[in-house]
Amino acid sequence: MAVLKVKFTKTRRDKLAQILWILNWISVVTGVILFSLGLFLKVELKKREELMAEKDIQYVPNMLIAVGLIACVINFLGGKICYDCVDTTNFLRWKLIMLPYIVCTFFFTLCVLVGALMCYSMHWELEEALNLGLTQAMRFYKDTDMPGRCFLKHTVDMLQIQFQCCGNSGYKDWFQIQWISNRYLDMSKKEVVDRLRSNVEGKFLMDGVPFSCCNINSPRPCIQQQITNNSAHFNYEHQTEDQNLWMKGCREALLEYYTHLLQSIGLTVLITWLFELSVLTGVRYLQTSLENMLRQGDPNSESDGWLLENSLMETARTNLSIIKSLGKGNQIDTADNGDPNIDVPSTSKAHYGPDNVPPKQKTETN
Amino acid sequence: MPFMSLKFNLQKRVKLAQGLWMLYWLAVIVGIIIFSLGIFFKIELRKRSEIMDNNESHLVPNLLILLGMLSCGLNAFGGKLCHESLDPQKFSKMKPMLKPYMLLSCGFNALLLLLVLLCFLMQFAVYLTLAEGLKNAIRFYKDTDTPGRCFMKRTLDMTQIEFRCCGNNNFRDWFEVQWISNRYLDMSNDVVKDRVLSNVEGKYLMDSVPFSCCNPGSPRPCIQHHLTNNSAHYDYDHRIEELNIWNRGCHQAVFSYYSSIMNSIGALLICTIILEVRLHTGLHHRPLQPVGM
Numbered sequence: 001m002a003v004l005k006v007k008f009t010k011t012r013r014d015k016l017a018q019i020l021w022i023l024n025w026i027s028v029v030t031g032v033i034l035f036s037l038g039l040f041l042k043v044e045l046k047k048r049e050e051l052m053a054e055k056d057i058q059y060v061p062n063m064l065i066a067v068g069l070i071a072c073v074i075n076f077l078g079g080k081i082c083y084d085c086v087d088t089t090n091f092l093r094w095k096l097i098m099l100p101y102i103v104c105t106f107f108f109t110l111c112v113l114v115g116a117l118m119c120y121s122m123h124w125e126l127e128e129a130l131n132l133g134l135t136q137a138m139r140f141y142k143d144t145d146m147p148g149r150c151f152l153k154h155t156v157d158m159l160q161i162q163f164q165c166c167g168n169s170g171y172k173d174w175f176q177i178q179w180i181s182n183r184y185l186d187m188s189k190k191e192v193v194d195r196l197r198s199n200v201e202g203k204f205l206m207d208g209v210p211f212s213c214c215n216i217n218s219p220r221p222c223i224q225q226q227i228t229n230n231s232a233h234f235n236y237e238h239q240t241e242d243q244n245l246w247m248k249g250c251r252e253a254l255l256e257y258y259t260h261l262l263q264s265i266g267l268t269v270l271i272t273w274l275f276e277l278s279v280l281t282g283v284r285y286l287q288t289s290l291e292n293m294l295r296q297g298d299p300n301s302e303s304d305g306w307l308l309e310n311s312l313m314e315t316a317r318t319n320l321s322i323i324k325s326l327g328k329g330n331q332i333d334t335a336d337n338g339d340p341n342i343d344v345p346s347t348s349k350a351h352y353g354p355d356n357v358p359p360k361q362k363t364e365t366n
Numbered sequence: 367m368p369f370m371s372l373k374f375n376l377q378k379r380v381k382l383a384q385g386l387w388m389l390y391w392l393a394v395i396v397g398i399i400i401f402s403l404g405i406f407f408k409i410e411l412r413k414r415s416e417i418m419d420n421n422e423s424h425l426v427p428n429l430l431i432l433l434g435m436l437s438c439g440l441n442a443f444g445g446k447l448c449h450e451s452l453d454p455q456k457f458s459k460m461k462p463m464l465k466p467y468m469l470l471s472c473g474f475n476a477l478l479l480l481l482v483l484l485c486f487l488m489q490f491a492v493y494l495t496l497a498e499g500l501k502n503a504i505r506f507y508k509d510t511d512t513p514g515r516c517f518m519k520r521t522l523d524m525t526q527i528e529f530r531c532c533g534n535n536n537f538r539d540w541f542e543v544q545w546i547s548n549r550y551l552d553m554s555n556d557v558v559k560d561r562v563l564s565n566v567e568g569k570y571l572m573d574s575v576p577f578s579c580c581n582p583g584s585p586r587p588c589i590q591h592h593l594t595n596n597s598a599h600y601d602y603d604h605r606i607e608e609l610n611i612w613n614r615g616c617h618q619a620v621f622s623y624y625s626s627i628m629n630s631i632g633a634l635l636i637c638t639i640i641l642e643v644r645l646h647t648g649l650h651h652r653p654l655q656p657v658g659m
Contacts, residue, residue, distance in 0.1 A: 144585035157582030161527060184586045186600035211577040211588040216523040219510035220550045222577045234552035 002306035008289040010300050016289075017085040020282045024079035027279055030272045031071030034112075037265050038064025044261065048254070050155050053132035060115075060122050060262075064269070067108075067115050071276070074105055078283060088299045091290050098287045105280050112273040119266035126258055130251045134168045141210070142181040157212040165253035166213035166246040171227070173249075178203040179210060209245060218243045281307070383452050386648045390445030393645060394438050396638050401434025403631055410627065414620065416521045418492075418499035426488050429481050430631065433474075437638070440474055443467065444649060464649075471646050478639050485632035492624050500534045500617055507576070508547040523578035529623065531616035532579035537593070539615075544569040545576060579611040586610070 008016070042061035045052070081098065084090035137156050143149045160166055167173035185192050185204055196202050207228045214222035223244050226232040289305030296303060308315045408427035415422055447467065450456040503522050509515045526532055533539035551558050551570055562570050573594045580588035589610050592598035 150585070153585070154583050161582070180587050181585075184600055211580040211590070212582060214577040216520050216527075216578070219516070219519070219547075221546050224577070234550055234555075 002304070003308040003311065005304050005306045006285060006289075007302055008285070008305050009302050013286070013289055013293070013303075014086050016282060016286050017082050020082040020085075020279065020286060021079050023275075023279050023282065024075045024082055027075035027276060028072050028079065030275060031068050031075055033068070034071055034269065034272055035065055035068025037268060038062070038066075038068055041261065041265060044258075048159075050152065051133045051137050051159065051254070052126075052129040053136065055125055055129040055132075057122060057125055057129060060118050063111075063115050063118060064265070067112055067269075070108060071112070071272075074108055075276075075279070077101065078105070078279070082283065082286065085286055085290060088290075088294075092294075095291070095294075098283075102280065102284055102287060105276075105283070109273060109276050109280060112269060112276060116266050116269035116273060119262045119269060122262055123255075123259055127251070127255055130254055131168065134251055134254075138168060138173060138179070139177055141177070141179045144181065145183065157210060159250060159254075160210070160212035160246065163248075163250060163253040163257065164215075164246050165248045165250035166209060167249055168251050169249040170247070171209050171213055171245050174209045174213070175205060175207050178205060180204060213245045215243055215246050220244070380452065382648065382651070383448055386645065387445050387448040389641070389645055389648070390441050390448055393441035393638075393641055394445070396634075396641065397434050397437030397441060399434075400430055400437060400634070400638065403634070404428070404430025404432075404434055407627060407631065410624075414521075414525065416499075416518060417503045417525055417616075417620070418495045419502055421499065422495050423488065423491055426481070426484055426628070426631075429477075429484065433477060433481060436474060436477075437642075440467075440471060441642075441645070444471070444645065447649065468646065468650065471642065475639060475642050475646075478635055478642065482632050482635045482639070485628045485635065489621075489625050489628055492628075493621055496617055496621055496624075497534070500620075501539075504534060504539055504543050504545070507543070507545045510547065511549065523576065525616060525620065526576070526578040526612070529614075529616060529619040530581075530612050531614045531619035532575060532612040533615055534617050535615040536613065537575050537579055537611055540575045540579070541571060541573050544571060546570060575611060581609055581612055584609040584611075 038061045041064065042058065045057060045061065078101070081094050081101065084094055137152055140146075140149045140152050141156055142153070144153050182204070187193065192204065195206070196204055199205055206225070208225040209227065211222070211224060214224065223233055223236065223241075227245070228238050230237050284307055285305040288307075288309075289303045292303035292305070293299065293301060310318070404427045407430065408424060411418075411422050411424060411427065444467070447460055447464070450460050503518055506512070506515045506518045507522055508519070510519050548570075551562075553559065553562075558570065561572070562568055565571055572591070574591040575593065577588070577590060580590065589599055589602065589607075593611075594604050596603055
């Protein structure tokens with residue numbers, strides 16, 4: 001019982017081949033789009049790798065790039081096959097390759113689906129990477145004289161200005177680290193020494209934030225220092241003031257940005273997957289209808305096209321038994337005496353007649 | 367004696383017609399590019415009209431939009447003419463339209479030339495408008511409660527951050543203006559009162575700049591206040607310190623941005639004029655010996 005059988009006349013077959021040719025070329029374009037989306041994501045992640053801890057998140061863009069390239073190659077080949085399928089003589093060239101091609105493409109579409117799902121699952125790893133990375137970056141903010149970290153201040157400042165955020169979870173994160181280098185602290189001043197001593201780890205902590213946390217929408221000039229001290233500023237109450245600094249944490253801001261990006265890319269990959277699946281279905285119908293036409297012998301006859309020759313269960317069973325027999329080919333079957341190539345010596349004594357003399361070896365003389 | 371007459375055989379004429387047709391469609395694409403550049407320039411001027419006193423001249427972008435559309439129309443028609451000149455019957459129908467078309471094209475080229483001149487001359491207008499506009503923007507920075515000016519602070523902060531500049535000509539422009547509103551000054555404080563009284567106009571002036579002047583590339587946290595007072599900060603000398611805040615003035619920064627846009631547009635228009643002249647000389651030679659006659 002064939003699965004989803006459809007009858008194809010010659011004209012329908014030719015039309016199907018032509019449409020599939022065009023669709024395969026469109027798929028090549030979508031493969032290029034996938035490749036460029038993967039490349040774009042890779043660049044975006046690399047741009048801010050200083051702010052992300054050492055987590056392996058590059059596998060998602062790498063997968064997309066690989067899938068995009070393979071999609072181009074597969075669909076280019078598919079386009080060529082479909083173009084040749086209009087003519088029966090040309091189809092004979094591709095007859096043997098078509099079924100393996102369809103099987104390969106089917107597994108490839110599974111890879112595309114996995115790629116799409118990976119885009120959505122990257123969210124949690126990214127959050128952890130950002131959390132650790134931002135904490136590190138803020139800790140090394142003051143180390144502008146240490147090689148390898150001298151541009152971290154610039155990176156964090158530009159991040160806070162561009163994404164309109166402050167600190168890791170909020171601006172209070174800056175209160176817990178020393179973000180002013182000792183090079184710029186006057187150690188001879190009593191207040192500085194007191195502040196350093198009052199802290200267990202000898203850090204110069206204060207309730208101030210860098211200038212990049214300042215909110216440009218604030219109606220008053222930015223208050224960066226002594227943020228929690230209401231009396232230090234005129235007409236200021238830090239509990240109700242929400243326009244002075246950026247209220248969002250940078251981890252949340254970056255996560256939002258990347259999640260939005262990944263969701264758009266994931267959606268595009270899903271749509272590409274559906275498109276590829278439909279093209280694959282068309283190619284399968286074309287292949288089965290052309291093979292049936294060849295079996296009938298008449299190029300102008302009507303033929304059936306199907307997805308599977310037998311029902312799903314039977315096809316699965318036959319394929320499993322084929323795979324099993326492939327595996328069995330290497331084994332020596334000692335239980336089965338039917339194998340003519342094995343010399344099994346007889347266990348019973350040979351009985352050569354009443355006098356029990358083995359017959360003379362007859363030599364053939366011509 | 368005909369002006370610049372040339373002899374053509376049949377093959378050459380067909381090739382010339384085809385080449386001209388392709389060039390006409392290229393010219394249509396160039397027309398679309400000019401149109402979109404006009405729109406881009408108009409948007410850029412509008413984006414920053416607040417720091418130009420809402421007084422900027424939109425003559426150049428409007429002309430660009432108009433000439434872009436005209437160029438598309440004229441060149442599409444020219445391409446059609448070229449295409450039809452290959453067929454003698456169609457060509458005889460088109461022949462009366464040739465002369466007015468050539469005149470129109472000449473006029474269009476003259477307009478393009480005028481626009482090129484405008485691109486280079488209007489830069490002076492932009493320069494002057496910017497100078498006036500930025501001066502007022504700095505003056506009204508503190509007026510975040512005055513309707514019509516409440517976003518001046520935001521615009522100026524964004525401009526200083528985006529263009530990496532401070533003040534009109536340099537950061538000292540901020541020392542001459544009161545950029546902190548009286549709403550946020552504690553008038554009961556003696557220090558504040560002294561400062562206000564010491565000034566002739568009763569302005570609260572100080573040697574400080576807003577946070578948007580800060581350079582994120584500076585190795586030390588930004589010093590915004592008491593800029594000229596070396597003793598107020600540890601290990602600081604304001605005469606040699608150049609990484610702390612932006613040294614460039616916003617007038618120079620924004621003007622060089624607009625100047626580069628206008629120069630690029632002018633260069634593109636010169637290329638367009640050369641292309642158009644080439645096309646029209648080509649078409650001029652076509653009607654003298656149409657194909658097939």
